[in-house]
Amino acid sequence: MGNVIIVAVLAVIPIIALKGSIKHLKGEGGCCGGGSTIKEPDKKLSGTVINTKVFKIDGMHCESCTSRVKRAINSIDGVSAKLDLRKKQAVVKYDKEIADDTLVKEIENIGYKVVAVQ
Template sequence: MIDAIIIIIVVVLLALALKGSLKHFKGESPCCGGSHESYDIEEKKLQSPIIGKKTLEIEGMHCQNCVHHVMKAINSIEGASAKVDLDTHLAVVSYDRELNEQELYYVVEEAGYHIQSIMDK
């Protein structure tokens, strides 16, 4: 009898965990401390003419709050402005001065995400 109760408790806990995980990966949960509301993220304006663009493939983004964190991290770099797309997991970074790729890796990692690849656009 006790074994059956333990099994039922374990099944219920697993079902709740699965439900929460599915909501998280669909972007319907408050992952990363955010909410399901939409974000109006203002694009950073560069002060000088754009001299190049890089496309970053980013791993670990699940919701608009994640996009906001990545965009804020990249935009903290002097001379860089990012547009981040959750559906493609890509960030297009425009820059108006030489851009250190190691600094890109560093700020994205510090925000809790990972750059899989960087391509010159």
């Protein structure tokens, strides 16, 4: 009887772990800080928007990730970002000329990978 209980417990543990992993990979679970997330407020540009680019970003799994990336991009004067977790991208508006490398470096310094700039 004891063996049956041990086998049952050992069967349930991987199932629970798999369900958590699937939620995490879909961006529905808590990671990178977990639990409740304080959303980063939108940044308003002071000048006229002169350009818009889309940065495709690898490594964002949850709302905490998108808040970190948004905060990093918005810390740069002259740009404002809106993040989309499902599409894994940042839509960045500019009111002055800023090199793509500046934004890429800021994003990659916090642990994410920019795979394309459009």
